[in-house]
Each structure stands twice: as C-alpha cells, then as structure tokens.
Amino acid sequence: MSRYPKSLVRFFPSYVFALAVPAFFLISVLLYEPKALCELMRAGEGMSAIENVFSFNCIITFTILLALMSLSRVLLWLLRRHLAMDIYKYCIWCLGEIVVCGAFVSMYLVLMARGEGEWFGWFGRSVICLGSVAIFPYIILTLFLYARENAGRAVPESDARLKFYDNRHQLKFITETSSILYIESNENYIIIHYLENGIEKRVQIRNSMKSIEPLCEKAGFARAHRCYIVNPMHVKSIRKGAGGQNFADLGTGDDGLPISKKYYDSIASML
Numbered sequence: 001m002s003r004y005p006k007s008l009v010r011f012f013p014s015y016v017f018a019l020a021v022p023a024f025f026l027i028s029v030l031l032y033e034p035k036a037l038c039e040l041m042r043a044g045e046g047m048s049a050i051e052n053v054f055s056f057n058c059i060i061t062f063t064i065l066l067a068l069m070s071l072s073r074v075l076l077w078l079l080r081r082h083l084a085m086d087i088y089k090y091c092i093w094c095l096g097e098i099v100v101c102g103a104f105v106s107m108y109l110v111l112m113a114r115g116e117g118e119w120f121g122w123f124g125r126s127v128i129c130l131g132s133v134a135i136f137p138y139i140i141l142t143l144f145l146y147a148r149e150n151a152g153r154a155v156p157e158s159d160a161r162l163k164f165y166d167n168r169h170q171l172k173f174i175t176e177t178s179s180i181l182y183i184e185s186n187e188n189y190i191i192i193h194y195l196e197n198g199i200e201k202r203v204q205i206r207n208s209m210k211s212i213e214p215l216c217e218k219a220g221f222a223r224a225h226r227c228y229i230v231n232p233m234h235v236k237s238i239r240k241g242a243g244g245q246n247f248a249d250l251g252t253g254d255d256g257l258p259i260s261k262k263y264y265d266s267i268a269s270m271l
Contacts, residue, residue: 014074025130030058034132043112109122162175190208
C-alpha cells in the first residue's frame with residue numbers, strides 16, 4: 001500500500017521526529033543499557049583525559065543526532081511538494097537518516113578511540129546500534145499519525161444524497177454525493193457542478209460557501225480555494241501551472257481547479 005500519513009511531512013510532526021529519535025537514544029542508553037550500544041559509547045575509555053567518557057560520548061552523540069535529524073526533517077518539509085512522496089520513498093528517506101547519523105557518529109567515535117580500528121567497522125556498528133534504537137520512535141510515531149488521520153478522515157457514502165438549501169432554508173437541489181464534481185462561489189450564489197449521465201451540468205443557488213461547508217465536509221469534500229470546494233473522488237491528478245499555481249485535474253476537459261497553498265496538503269492527503 002503506497003498511501004502514507006501526509007502529516008509526516010508537515011512541520012510540527014517533523015519537529016517531533018527530530019526530537020524523538022535522539023531522545024529515545026538517550027533514554028535507551030541510560031535506562032535500558034543495551035550491551036552493543038553501551039560498548040559503542042565507551043569508545044576512548046582509558047585514552048582520554050575526560051573523567052566520564054561514557055556520559056560525554058552519550059551527550060555528543062545525542063547532539064549529533066539532534067542536529068542531523070533536525071536538518072533532515074526541515075529539508076523533508078521544504079521539499080514535500082516536489083518529492084511525490086509515498087510510503088516506499090519515505091522508508092528510504094528514514095533509512096538514509098539512520099545511515100547519515102551512523103556515519104557522523106562513527107567519525108566522532110574514531111576520533112575518541114584515537115584511530116583504533118577502521119572507520120568502516122565503527123560505521124557498521126553505529127548504523128546497527130542506532131538503527132535498532134531509532135526504529136521504535138519511527139514505528140510508534142508513524143502508526144500514531146496513520147491512526148489519527150484515519151480517525152479524522154470522512155468516509156462518504158457514494159450513494160448518499162445531498163440536499164442543498166438556499167439562504168432562506170428552502171430546498172433547491174438534491175443529488176448523489178458521487179455525482180458532484182465541485183462547488184463554486186459566485187458573489188452571493190454557489191454554483192454546483194455535477195454529472196448527469198456522464199454530462200457535466202450546473203445549478204445555481206443563492207447561498208454562501210460558509211453555510212454549505214459543514215455539509216460538504218461531512219460528505220468528504222474539501223476546500224481547494226477560497227472560491228472552490230472539490231469532491232476528491234473526481235480528482236485525477238494535481239499539476240503545477242506555468243506560474244507556480246497548483247491545479248486539480250477533474251478529467252472534464254477544463255483547465256483544472258485552482259488549489260491554494262493553504263489547502264494543498266489537505267487535498268493531497270485525500271488522494
């Protein structure tokens with residue numbers, strides 16, 4: 001399954017990941033004391049003037065992990081709209097984080113050990129030890145975000161009927177949820193674009209987008225723009241126009257529906 005929690009590449013979850021991995025390393029090495037990791041943190045004992053080499057190595061390793069994870073997650077957040085990320089690419093990114101962290105930690109440990117042993121040996125041990133610890137926050141946070149997104153995701157019934165009222169609360173239009181393409185705002189009116197026997201039609205009702213938005217959210221629709229609400233069931237793809245504006249292709253032959261930067265992530269998470 002290629003779908004993955006889109007909130008993984010949003011700023012706050014990225015910030016949490018940047019803190020969770022080094023924090024879990026510190027908790028593991030100080031409380032659980034895994035043998036291989038503790039031996040790694042004793043690099044340089046008897047060779048340095050530092051009184052407590054183990055604690056010093058733990059602090060430096062924690063700092064290295066925090067700096068590299070923060071840099072990686074900020075980079076992931078900045079590139080989120082250009083990577084076309086799926087679960088497989090995200091796993092590769094996480095593996096890359098562990099490898100890079102292991103490389104920098106091993107360089108530090110080689111210096112502490114005064115060059116005792118080859119760097120590749122330290123590198124392999126660092127990647128294995130850090131990976132065995134980091135896998136827990138990776139899995140826990142990913143599953144948590146996945147569960148939270150699923151819990152908040154509206155599941156529209158394809159055969160449900162939507163009733164649209166005007167601003168006087170008079171019933172004006174009834175149609176199936178699955179037939180609606182998008183809803184457009186036009187001054188004091190809304191224009192409902194829908195399909196009937198494969199032909200696009202429209203109906204205009206005197207009402208506001210703000211009034212019908214709760215009904216649309218319950219049906220699983222999403223705000224794409226200040227003037228548009230779209231049915232994600234009909235979005236074939238999202239493309240970037242010449243001026244950098246994102247558009248949702250509905251497969252109707254039009255130029256596409258504009259998507260504001262404010263709503264891009266929520267639309268993309270529904271596809």
